[in-house]
Amino acid sequence: MKSTKLHKKHPFLVKIFSFALSMVILTVVKYLLFPESFSALFITFDISALIILLTILYITDRYYRESSNLIENLKTSFEQEKTEWDNERQSLRIKLKEFEDKENAATKFSSYQEKILKQLFESGKKSLSQHNFLHLMAEIFQAGGIILYKQTEPEGQFIVEETYALPDDFKPNPFSKGEGLNGQAVEDEKAIEIDEIPESYFFINSGLGSAPGNILYLLPILDTKNQNKYLIELITFKKSQIVKMWSNIAAKLIENKVL
Numbered sequence: 001m002k003s004t005k006l007h008k009k010h011p012f013l014v015k016i017f018s019f020a021l022s023m024v025i026l027t028v029v030k031y032l033l034f035p036e037s038f039s040a041l042f043i044t045f046d047i048s049a050l051i052i053l054l055t056i057l058y059i060t061d062r063y064y065r066e067s068s069n070l071i072e073n074l075k076t077s078f079e080q081e082k083t084e085w086d087n088e089r090q091s092l093r094i095k096l097k098e099f100e101d102k103e104n105a106a107t108k109f110s111s112y113q114e115k116i117l118k119q120l121f122e123s124g125k126k127s128l129s130q131h132n133f134l135h136l137m138a139e140i141f142q143a144g145g146i147i148l149y150k151q152t153e154p155e156g157q158f159i160v161e162e163t164y165a166l167p168d169d170f171k172p173n174p175f176s177k178g179e180g181l182n183g184q185a186v187e188d189e190k191a192i193e194i195d196e197i198p199e200s201y202f203f204i205n206s207g208l209g210s211a212p213g214n215i216l217y218l219l220p221i222l223d224t225k226n227q228n229k230y231l232i233e234l235i236t237f238k239k240s241q242i243v244k245m246w247s248n249i250a251a252k253l254i255e256n257k258v259l
Contacts, residue, residue, distance in 0.1 A: 020057050023050065113245045116140060121252050133258050134164035137232075141217075141240045147172050149182070149231040158186065158231055177228075185218035186228050191246040192218040193239075217242055221250045221259060230259055 027050060120136050134146045143165065149172075150161035159174045166172075178187045185192045194216040214237065221230035234242075242249075253259050 016057060016060060020053065023053065112241065113248065116245065117248065117252060120249065121256055130162045130258060131164065133253070134162060134232075137234065138164055141234065141236050141242055142238055143234050143236045145235050147233040149175075149233065151229045158182070161230070172233075182218055182231060182233060186220050186231055189220055189222060189228055191220065191243040193243050194218070195239075215239060219243075219246050219250070221253060223259075224254060 027046065119140055120133065130148060134148060137143060138146055145166050146164040147160060147166070148162040149158040151158050157174050157176050160172050163172070175182045177183050181192065181194070195214070215235070217232075217234045217236065217240075219232040219234065219242070220228050221232065223229045
């Protein structure tokens with residue numbers, strides 16, 4: 001079994017060693033059959049030639065095996081590099097797919113945002129009142145209730161300016177900048193999304209805390225002097241991209257003098 005594997009793996013070596021073995025056998029047979037036919041000088045010369053042949057065979061065998069090992073190592077290195085290259089190519093394909101997905105998502109969002117802005121500010125009405133605006137917000141973002149707060153002067157407290165879809169007996173509490181989540185949104189001047197509103201949410205200074213729904217949006221509005229004068233508190237039944245587009249909506253509100 002081993003000789004078969006050796007013959008398949010190193011056929012050239014097998015041929016060389018077979019030839020050398022034949023030469024040794026012939027030399028031994030020659031000396032056994034005709035011991036008196038050869039002089040000492042001839043025997044010395046013959047044995048020296050045989051030793052030289054065996055030395056050459058040894059060097060050839062060593063060089064061949066080193067060359068074979070080098071070739072095997074190169075093959076292994078090539079396969080490893082090929083695998084790494086395949087992995088890198090696959091990684092680049094994944095990154096390209098992610099980039100294309102982001103580009104598509106950005107394009108879809110831009111189209112969606114443009115559609116929302118048209119629905120809010122190009123609804124066919126010459127002038128958009130606060131109440132009508134809140135009504136459109138409720139329809140587009142499936143809101144369960146909306147409160148518009150306005151900052152009073154000079155106290156700086158935010159009081160209710162307008163509401164939509166709230167019970168008649170529901171009275172939202174005013175708040176100050178930095179007070180509760182509403183005040184924090186005003187202070188940070190950033191829209192906030194809060195998931196999974198608990199039923200007892202009202203205790204942390206939110207007017208809509210006890211209304212139905214499970215996602216709360218706190219949406220501050222800056223005036224032309226970059227001062228925070230309004231806050232919209234909106235509770236809804238499903239996630240939306242309103243936080244991402246709120247800066248554009250808020251700018252349109254000021255530009256169109258809705259607020």
